[in-house]
Amino acid sequence: MRTPIDDFVRAYAASDRLRMHMPGHKGAGDVEAFDLTEVQGADSLYEAEGIIRESEENASTLFGAHTFYSAEGSSLCIRAMLYLAQLWAAREGKPLRVAAGRNAHKTFLSAVALLGAEVDWLSPPGESYLACPLTAEYVKTWLREHSATALYLTSPDYLGNTVDVGAIATVCRKHGVLLLVDNAHGAYLKFLPVSRHPMDLGADLCCDSAHKTLPALTGAAYLHVSKAAPDTLRTHAKAAMALFGSTSPSYLILASLDRVNRYLSEGYGERLAAFGAQKAALEEALVSHGFVTAGNEPLKLTVLPKSYGYTGTELAEYLRGRGIEPEFCDPDHLVLMLSPERSADLAPLRAALLSLPRKAPRSTQPPRLAALPQAVLTPREAILSPDEYLPAEACVGRVLASLTVGCPPAVPILVSGERIEPEHLPLFAYYGVTHLRVVKA
Template identity: 55%
Template structure:
């Protein structure tokens, strides 16, 4: 497969051209990659007005993902999330309401403030983590049936940070029945398209979705895709670049664009076989860890999510791995999350299993962890544009949340901007180590 962006960047680096243009390093080596770091010079195309090499590269990505249109982001899925919601609000049914599962990334809340839409939350029947919000088709059906008019979109996160996956096919059917779009934050699941059969949200019925290519594919940090389904309204495809330009820098990283471009060739050249082999290795690792006494949570195929046993935390498990030269993706009181790809060899998996060792501690019953269902006092926009102050989390009871407060990862708000902070939120602040929160003055 052709790689037009990467080829252009390399040709320019080798041309000896005097760089009387940005960036200021002029191709001289400080970090080591500067010769390939360019801007929108002649022939390099322009990300948001793509007519040349970027447009060609994006079309190749669209073919690989089977989309109606795929466009690149150099600012991660956060940019794509805002663009998806803009498209749903401006090209959909005219509604200014979005129905969303509560475990959204905080970029969703910032988008609500910028675009000024109303949110109807979908809550899980039972939750054991801030990261999870499983939504059944029946729950979605009841929510949409009770609304006076269809929302602009239903918004889901799948896979979630622990690897939980929604029943996208069934949920998409409910959305179609009620005449609303389905938008999916698939940031952790770009690779799902290349499983056999595909488990990618676009193939399962989503109208819009975003993939953080850099999370599971060999792409530089910040590289992401916004995908629009072939079955989605044409206006979504036609307005995609406008939507991305609204929320993106006019100085996109050509290093990131080149890595997205090269990834097309990587995906087209034997990736399915390498992915199948790695998924097999990880399945064997799950069996070995289970036999060693560890509780392995259900997750997407490229993740190992380990439940911490009684008397131990996910953070302690992370430290155990760190001592053996393994750095995890995420750890909290309850879970340890490891994200692997075909770029991790068999030796990596063997070291992880060896470093985990044997667990002789029992597992206590999983407690229900209610998410914080705070009273809505004002909109996210009003809260985020209002004067705010920072207070100790333990003293925030009854105050109105200003900015969503939680670390990244997992970047899932405990209290959402505009909601009154209640006892459930205080308990979650303690559990996730949040010491300060922003509240309205």
């Protein structure tokens, strides 16, 4: 597969052209030499007709979708997805009303607030709202009783849990509801022996952070529009990205996305399948040794270490002492993100975990909350209100002004506009939240 952006950037760096254009570093420096702006021949991300267009077409072929580049992460794509959903809803003569899993990333909240969209949180009865086990059956029942123009899923989540996107897509189609998926953690799912990518499971729109699981620079991401989705979503995708994106996208990141196309087209699927088997063998060994693991995606290993006698934070410290830096830890979880190019890393990880002495199980659990917090203001009203920053105990009865109070990875205890109740205090204490930004009294 050709790499037109990367080729252009390298050729420009190798040339002796005088750079009488931005950026101010003028190409001086090892990295800076490759850092360009939209000079002649470099194309333009939001009006792509040259090398960027060719590269995006390559990515579209690989993903089987209409694929657009983001140099500003999935965060940009999430805003664009919601704007596109709003445009589509407007054409149908409806306002944007989104039903969303509670594990939505905070960018979802900022997008909803910017667009003034309405949100309904999906929270299966009897489950803690801090877990997000959405099933097609639950979504079906929910959509029978409520109306929505779009459904927003986050799958995989930060802990490596995925939901049945295919079954939920079928339900959405029956109800005429657009399906948007935050697949920030799952770009690689397309290349598994059987694709588990949202574009192959019936989503209308999804975002992938290429940088999270593929060898791409931080900030590299894709917005995908399904070939089966309403045409407006494709025709307005670039405008949607431009609405929220910087007018100076990084060519370092665009070239990195371009190189990923070649990488994916040269045996990535085979390497991923082989690595999946190695990772499954490691997980089996850990489980037989007494560790409990969670999640169901091959490039994450999530350990629930309390039954082995440790908190996630202690386990992370132990691994750091052995030269291994995890992605995430909290009292209950340790998350390690893996790569098929680094299968040799599995051996030291395995040795470190298997040589850790087992201790008496820890019994402390996070406080459990079933009822969703009460929304007093919309996210838009709350984030645009005058606010103040107070100790958590002084916030009972007040309304959250900041986007979220995050806790277990990416599931908020509260989101903007919700009222802080006494039962939230033990959760704040458990997750070390000492201060909150609340709407001014």
